Amino acid sequence: MADFSLLDLEKIIGERARSGDPDSWTAKLFAKGIDKATQKLGEEAVETVIAAVKGDKQALVSESADLIYHWLVVLGIAGVPLDDVLRELEGRTGRSGVAEKASRSKG
């Protein structure tokens, strides 16, 4: 089990964003704003899908890491704490996704 959590990465991203370091990809993305960050997020999502469809497990790991990093950057720029997403997921535990979808279409 990795000794690293998404909360650790969220903290690093926040620190690097505030650093303004010209060598920081994170600081660059924060400076460019939500449009550029979401464009990168979309590209990484597509690259993740391609790796999965090809059955390339090594690429799937690498592209997933790129995807999650850029997703956290987008959350950071949008001012949404990762904990809000974790709480949303926590609230969904114990509820079947199929049942949840069915309840939405009734409502």
Ligand SMILES: N=c1c2ncn([C@@H]3O[C@H](COP(=O)(O)OP(=O)(O)OP(=O)(O)O)[C@@H](O)[C@H]3O)c2ncn1[C@@H]1O[C@H](COP(=O)(O)O)[C@@H](O)[C@H]1O
């Ligand atoms: N996890 C990451 C991380 N994942 C991806 N990237 C960067 O995201 C960028 C993606 O750019 P590209 O689109 O060119 O990469 P790509 O999609 O592989 O390229 P192509 O396949 O399109 O050619 C690269 O510069 C990667 O280095 C990341 N940059 C930073 N982090 C984390 O953030 C920390 C701080 O980084 P800096 O802000 O750069 O100091 C790092 O120590 C890491 O923990």
